[in-house]
Amino acid sequence: MSVSMLSTFVKPMHRAGIPFVAGFAAATLVLFWIWDPLGWIGLGLTVWCYYFFRDPVRAVPQNRGLLVSPADGVVSLIGPAVPPAELGLGPQPLTRVSVFMSVFNCHVNRAPIGGKVTAVAYRPGKFLNAALDKASEDNERNALAIELDDGRKIAVVQIAGLVARRILCWTKPGQTLRTGERFGLIRFGSRLDVYLPEGVAPQVALGQTCVAGETVIAVLGQDMLQRHATME
Structure with a gap:
């Protein structure tokens, strides 16, 4: 994937979201350890949390x-x-x-x-x-x-x-x-x-x-x- 295409889908995250994304990621690892399907749900929530705290450049x-x-x-x-x-x-x-x-x-x-x-x-x-x-x-x-x-x-x-x-x-x-x-x-x-x-x-x-x-x-x-x- 080119850099321009990657930047279209992956936006920078505001630093205020770091503790939340880290917490979701840690919980996801535990869920994968318990049961794979739960882990995939946790991964989806982690991606959503990252997306919530996105901070895109604006013109x-x-x-x-x-x-x-x-x-x-x-x-x-x-x-x-x-x-x-x-x-x-x-x-x-x-x-x-x-x-x-x-x-x-x-x-x-x-x-x-x-x-x-x-x-x-x-x-x-x-x-x-x-x-x-x-x-x-x-x-x-x-x-x-x-x-x-x-x-x-x-x-x-x-x-x-x-x-x-x-x-x-x-x-x-x-x-x-x-x-x-x-x-x-x-x-x-x-x-x-x-x-x-x-x-x-x-x-x-x-x-x-x-x-x-x-x-x-x-x-x-x-x-x-x-x-x-x-x-x-």
Whole structure:
């Protein structure tokens, strides 16, 4: 198999998955020792675990004012909602775009747009089905506020799902993110919410499949620069 074909099927894995894949692999060896059919089941689960933590390179569009999807998955909700109070963005509803990730999606989360992180706020909670609207309020979540060059802010919120039990975020207040830069990860099924600035309309539809770092979900203004992309 050529290198290009191999890279199509074998993606790099995020380091957060190493302990899980190692655990599945060790259990698989034990299962093979007990009974071969169980071992093959364990091998399949080990491959799935590796696939879950994949971290593929993405071609991130760099036009000024583009908001890209922060997650792989399907647009499950579009509509007005109040951003998490802990971010201090005010009580007025903003347009929220929610991207639901199944256990088969890549779960590495990416910044929807470049800017300065002004707040990072974690809140524990329940583990309801992340596709439900009330998951935004009730579930475990981690919220970021990103300030743009023109002073406007957007919110991006990691929401734990039915089987998710751990939200990872390695981004801190004061840090500057690039569009499409990796900022966190959620283990095993979850959702990402993006709250758009006032007056900005989403460019995606319910049920649309999104690719993190690549799919444009909104456009801020008309001052676009010549299109190019970087590999992230």
